[in-house]
Amino acid sequence: MDFDKKIGEITDFARENLSESRFSHSLWVAGTAAAFCANYNLNASRGFLAGIAHDICKEMSDERIWNLAAKDGSEADEIEREKISLLHGRAAAVLLKERFAIDDEEVLEAVAHHTFGKPDLSDLGLMIFVADKVEPTRERKNDLRALQKLPLRELARKIVLENIAYVKFKGKKMSNRTFDFLDWLEEVSKQ
Ligand SMILES: [Fe+2]
Ligand SMILES: [Fe+2]
Known part of the structure; x- marks a missing residue:
């Protein structure tokens, strides 16, 4: 896959379909994810691509988000049915x-599950x-x-705990998936 070409196309789409502030957030997530990936010996281009793409559906209508997310074959849970926009990650993975x-x-899984996380x-x-929650323009520094x-995994566990406190x-x-995600992280960070 030609990452640079894909990153260019998705960045253009994000710029056209997002408000200025959300586009800026997406660029920060992409840059933060790329830097963290490099630090942890992961491929920085994949981090940048998933980061720039993660919120591309966030400002679409509920109907469009629902119709896209419905194609991934998973059920929507109760809080997703109550607030359709929470499916924007799953919708973005389908669009990608x-x-x-x-x-x-x-990359598709990372985008689909950036909001709540999941075990494994x-x-x-x-x-x-992590990058979505800690990028430098977020209110929590x-x-x-x-x-x-x-x-x-300890880093992820710390950020999940902070995220749960913040959401409360x-x-x-x-979502219950975030608690399952935390349980899994606690288990694997002991190993
Ligand atoms: Fe998001
Ligand atoms: Fe985001």
């Missing part, structure tokens, strides 16, 4: 496959989950250099 011919399963998420998926000294503080509901 259909419109941009992305066939890298780890790949290392690339952990990177995108993290010391990115200090974070990158942690083993990858905002009075929003958390």
Whole structure:
């Protein structure tokens, strides 16, 4: 796969379909994911591509998001049915496959599951989950250099715990998948 070409096409699509602030967030996630990937000996181009793509459906209508996400064959859980926009990651993975011919399963999984995480998420998926939550324009300021000294799964565990606290503080509901994700991370970081 020609990553540079795909990254160019998806960046253009993101610029055209997102508000300025969400496009800027997407660029920051892409850059943060690429830097973290390089730090953890993962492919930085895949990190950048998944990062720039992760929110491409976030500002689409509920109907369009629902119709795209429905094609991935998974059920929507209760909180996704209540708030369709929570399916924007799954919708983006379908769009990447259909419109941009992305066939890298780890990239697709990382994009599909960036909001809630899930058990057995790949290392690339952990990177995108983390980068989305810690990129420098987020309101919570993290010391990115200090974070990158942690083993990858410990880093992900720390960010999931922070994310759960943040979502609670905002009075929003958390998906059970995030708790399953945390249980899995606790299990594998002991190994
Ligand atoms: Fe998102
Ligand atoms: Fe995001």
